[in-house]
Amino acid sequence: MWNKSLNRRTMLTFWFTLTASGAASSLLAPNVFARSGTLDPTPSCGPDEELTRRGSEGPYYTPEPPMKSNFRADTSDGEPMTLMGFVVDRACQPVVGAVVDLWHADSHGDYDNEGYRLRGYQRTDANGRYVFETIDPAPYDWRTKHFHVKVHPPGGRLLTTQLYFPGESRNPRDFLFNPRLLMDVHDAADGKIARFDFVVA
Numbered sequence: 236m237w238n239k240s241l242n243r244r245t246m247l248t249f250w251f252t253l254t255a256s257g258a259a260s261s262l263l264a265p266n267v268f269a270r271s272g273t274l275d276p277t278p279s280c281g282p283d284e285e286l287t288r289r290g291s292e293g294p295y296y297t298p299e300p301p302m303k304s305n306f307r308a309d310t311s312d313g314e315p316m317t318l319m320g321f322v323v324d325r326a327c328q329p330v331v332g333a334v335v336d337l338w339h340a341d342s343h344g345d346y347d348n349e350g351y352r353l354r355g356y357q358r359t360d361a362n363g364r365y366v367f368e369t370i371d372p373a374p375y376d377w378r379t380k381h382f383h384v385k386v387h388p389p390g391g392r393l394l395t396t397q398l399y400f401p402g403e404s405r406n407p408r409d410f411l412f413n414p415r416l417l418m419d420v421h422d423a424a425d426g427k428i429a430r431f432d433f434v435v436a
């Protein structure tokens with residue numbers, strides 16, 4: 236059962252602690268992550284994992300976004316959301332230095348097509364982890380709520396896809412929706428935490 240008393244900052248602190256120390260991982264995981272019941276400290280994959288499904292790029296991608304993992308200064312609107320996870324290969328091994336490029340609509344369903352508001356990329360760390368601090372995007376037109384992502388492993392194939400939110404009433408009516416691309420989304424005391432692990436080649 237998700238413990239709503241955990242907030243995003245607490246979860247991030249533990250996430251980075253796990254990154255910094257394998258020993259800490261074994262100590263903290265049973266307490267924090269088991270209590271949360273959802274944010275497993277290891278990638279959610281196994282041997283011979285299927286590659287993450289591709290999705291449409293859509294019409295609103297702007298090339299050459301800035302290196303930016305915290306989008307919170309981009310807007311004063313919207314519920315805070317932390318998007319985090321691993322990038323791994325088919326053998327479930329972490330992919331270090333993969334580019335994870337995120338862009339999405341704001342809380343009114345609008346994209347910034349002039350600049351780089353709610354757009355940015357980062358590289359996965361030594362454990363294949365990425366973390367974005369952003370907001371909960373709004374649906375627009377006929378689209379259900381989604382994030383756009385490009386994941387580019389060093390020397391590997393570029394993955395362009397979209398991530399979806401569970402339980403959205405618009406999901407079944409959006410022909411681009413793919414249930415294989417649903418994130419694990421949970422309420423925290425101070426916003427939402429979303430988790431998605433990418434499998435790339």
Ligand SMILES: [Fe+2]
Pocket residue numbers: 293295340378381383
């Ligand atoms: Fe979109």
